[in-house]
Amino acid sequence: MGLTAEAMLDVLRAVGEETRLRIVLVLRHGELTVTDLTEILGQSQPRISRHLKLLAEAGVVDRHREGTRVYFELTGHGAIGDLLADITSSTDPHDSVAAADLDRLALVHSRRAASAQEYFADVARRWDQVRSLHAADEVVEAAVVEVAAERPYRTVLDLGTGTGRMLHLLSDDRVGRAVGLDNSHSMLAVARSNLERAEVRRIELRQGDVYSPPLERDAFELIVVHQVLHFLDDPARAIREAAQLLAPGGRLLIVDFAPHSLEFLRAEHAHRRLGFRDETIVGWLEQSGLDVGSCRTIEPQPDHHDRERLTVSLWTGVDRRPVTPSTATQEVAAS
Known part of the structure; x- marks a missing residue:
């Protein structure tokens, strides 16, 4: 089922601002916290939070809590998901601002991976024993x-x-x-x-x-x-x-x-x-x-x-x- 004209305008208005578009382009690569987005976009936490609130109200992002952390992700299903996929796929991959954001995203992912693998190293030996x-x-x-x-x-x-x-x-x-x-x-x-x-x-x-x-x-x-x-x-x-x-x-x-x-x-x-x-x-x-x-x-x-x-x-x-x-x-x- 497609979007009504009003719903489509809500999405386009939400995305049609520089910071919010940058958030959308980063979130297409996976869920992130406000802290992650603050680091990647180089903006204050209150400012990022306000933009996320507007994106959430338009149905562009979803949020969920994991312990003390709140993760945000791009809506990936339904008519809004299809519209967002069209928007993000039309972006110039060589855009300097978007490329710099992705470089900083890679740093966030690498730190995340190092922390996760440190934990997993502690339990891997026991798992390997059962797998054998x-x-x-x-x-x-x-x-x-x-x-x-x-x-x-x-x-x-x-x-x-x-x-x-x-x-x-x-x-x-x-x-x-x-x-x-x-x-x-x-x-x-x-x-x-x-x-x-x-x-x-x-x-x-x-x-x-x-x-x-x-x-x-x-x-x-x-x-x-x-x-x-x-x-x-x-x-x-x-x-x-x-x-x-x-x-x-x-x-x-x-x-x-x-x-x-x-x-x-x-x-x-x-x-x-x-x-x-x-x-x-x-x-x-x-x-x-x-x-x-x-x-x-x-x-x-x-x-x-x-x-x-x-x-x-x-x-x-x-x-x-x-x-x-x-x-x-x-x-x-x-x-």
Whole structure:
């Protein structure tokens, strides 16, 4: 649905000022705080805040809170998103002011990356120990992509996004909206850094609890819960909450471990559950009002020392509400 003439004029008036246009051109490369924008544009925080307020009132930018920080991002969907894409793509890439802003943006990104990787270095050793116990990441990721590709999707949510790897894998030109949710500010910093480095655009990162996700219901055609449930005290509740976020006909993809007896994962890696039986996950999906789709496993490589290894399981649940005709038409076009 297109914009009314009045709404279009609101957007054009908001963007039609030098500082606000500079903000828009910088934000097309990813979300930023007021502090970031103050540094990049070389203007005072009150001035930047006033411009952001005007842009937000016109629907040009969205804002979200992450702990004590507030991030701003360019509206990337709907008619306003299309109009902004036309405006930003028409800008001369060699404009001296815009080029200088991007140079300062690169410095902000590099500091962000250094801080995020310092944190991740502290936890990477422990993650590598667990990863060595199951099939190679590329094998698991290929299976995730294969299952996700069984039906086209235009909106995707990664619950417990961690490093943002699933968003990187599952976001392509067909996806109009991709959101990553995590309760850890530090892990969101890692995800933000990784996605910026991979030049994955228009990703929304949100801080929030999987038991009470701060997201609208019926909004996502694909939801991924990758290696999250075994950390939770109440995984069934997390599945119920995820099911509420699915659009009609949408799919929930769960990736986790099959049952095992590696008790050290509780003490050393904070695992609450030592894997899940198929019937347990199937029961939770059905109790959440979902039809059960595929169930598959990825066996680990044999261990020469005869140690127990981890089997990775993938389960899908499907929202049983019929897809509306308009949605079906859009899905066909997307495929």
